[in-house]
Amino acid sequence: MYHALLPHAALANVPGQPNLPDVHIPVALFEQHLAWLHAAGYVPVTVAEFYRRWRARELPAHFITLTFDDGYRSLLDYAAPALKKYGFVATLFLTTDFVGQPDFSANPAFAQGTPPADRPLSWPEVRALQAAGWAIEAHSLSHPSHAGLPIAELQQELVGSRQVIAEQLGTPPEFYAFPYGSYDRAALRALGEAGYAAGFSVHDGPPHPGRDRRRLPRAEINTRSTPAVFARLVRTGHASAAARWRAALRDAVFHFPLVKEWVSE
Numbered sequence: 001m002y003h004a005l006l007p008h009a010a011l012a013n014v015p016g017q018p019n020l021p022d023v024h025i026p027v028a029l030f031e032q033h034l035a036w037l038h039a040a041g042y043v044p045v046t047v048a049e050f051y052r053r054w055r056a057r058e059l060p061a062h063f064i065t066l067t068f069d070d071g072y073r074s075l076l077d078y079a080a081p082a083l084k085k086y087g088f089v090a091t092l093f094l095t096t097d098f099v100g101q102p103d104f105s106a107n108p109a110f111a112q113g114t115p116p117a118d119r120p121l122s123w124p125e126v127r128a129l130q131a132a133g134w135a136i137e138a139h140s141l142s143h144p145s146h147a148g149l150p151i152a153e154l155q156q157e158l159v160g161s162r163q164v165i166a167e168q169l170g171t172p173p174e175f176y177a178f179p180y181g182s183y184d185r186a187a188l189r190a191l192g193e194a195g196y197a198a199g200f201s202v203h204d205g206p207p208h209p210g211r212d213r214r215r216l217p218r219a220e221i222n223t224r225s226t227p228a229v230f231a232r233l234v235r236t237g238h239a240s241a242a243a244r245w246r247a248a249l250r251d252a253v254f255h256f257p258l259v260k261e262w263v264s265e
Contacts, residue, residue, distance in 0.1 A: 001177075001202060001218040004072040004115050005030055005079055021113045022222040027078040029223070033230050034086050037064060042234070044088040046135035047175050050207075051198055054216075057209050064234060066090040067200070067218060069139055069177060071098055071121045072114075080132055092129060093139035093177035093200070096164040099123055110143050123168050130169060138162050138173040138196070145182040154187055158194035175200065178215075188214045206237035 004024040037044065042064040045053075053059040066083075068075055071094045083090055098104055098120035104111040121129075130136055138161040140146075146154060158176065166172035174197045178187065181202030191199045191214050201215040211217065219233040229239055 001220050002030065002066070002068045002079070003070060004118050005074045005077075006115060007074075007078065007117075020115060022224065023220065024115050025221060025223050025225070027074075027082065029225070030079065031082050032227050033221070033225070034082055034088060036227050036231060037088070037234070038086045040231075040234075044083075044090065046089055047091040047137060047200075048135060051175065051213075054207055054209070055213075059207070067093060067177070069093045070095050070143070071126070071139075073119045073121055073125065074115070076121065076125050076129060080129060080134075084132065089133045089135070091135040091137055091175075092126075093137050093175075094121075094126065094161075094165065095139045095141070095143045095179070096161045097142045099126060099168075107143055127169065136165060136169055136173065137175040137177065138165055139177045140179050143179045145180050146178050146187040147182045147184040149187065151186060151190070154190045155194065158190055158196070162194060162196070174198075177218075178202075183215060188212075204233070204238050 002023075002025070003021075005027045006024055008026055008028070040062075042062050043060070044064050044066050047065055047067065050059070050063065050065040053063065066088065068079065068090060071092060075092065079090065097106055100122045101120050103119055104114045126136060138158075140157040141160045141164070142157065144153070144157065146157070149157070161176075162172050172195070176191055176194075176196045176198075177200040183199070183201070188199070198213040199215055200218050202220055203215065203217040204219050205217045207216055217237065219237060219239075221230070221233075225233065225239075233239055
């Protein structure tokens with residue numbers, strides 16, 4: 001799971017915005033990840049192909065799904081050329097209210113964590129990514145935290161973003177990524193009611209066949225994802241042994257119905 005790409009590492013700590021989230025990584029680090037995947041023989045596939053294989057329990061060991069959240073112009077500038085160099089594909093989970101805006105100020109809380117030199121994609125730019133082989137899936141209308149969101153607002157975010165993408169691109173998205181990885185039982189229920197085949201979280205861990213299709217895992221990539229850490233994430237689903245134990249505890253706790261009603265992540 002990637003977000004924005006920075007043209008060079010210095011932008012990760014710019015004047016006036018010293019606390020830029022570490023999920024926005026330098027393009028040089030992203031290219032190191034792609035080089036490692038290529039050398040190791042991994043075959044990148046879209047979320048749809050991953051899901052089809054996962055449901056059929058026919059997921060080859062060297063399949064990898066590269067996803068990007070939100071919809072930054074830097075994906076067109078930096079991610080798309082790097083992917084093309086290796087013949088790789090990717091999936092964009094798109095926040096539709098941002099598309100075509102000059103910046104991310106429509107959501108002030110979200111905008112505080114965005115690279116100041118970046119901007120949202122426009123619809124022609126989203127179509128350019130689609131034409132280049134990217135899959136476009138949904139990531140809400142306005143990027144609110146979904147845990148505790150009133151039912152009417154949940155439905156608006158889930159259904160509305162699906163409708164907008166269908167209108168703009170001609171095909172309704174099948175998959176949804178929860179903003180901030182935030183959900184509760186109501187959000188999981190609304191996901192299916194909105195017509196999505198599956199949902200994605202920000203949990204780490206491998207996609208075992210028994211996992212809940214409404215909150216499938218994705219490994220978060222950040223500035224600490226050195227090539228060695230990245231290789232461990234790809235091979236095991238976890239950045240460390242401690243992360244693996246935390247994931248096991250989280251999944252065990254979430255099986256209790258009373259906890260499901262309140263837990264959000």
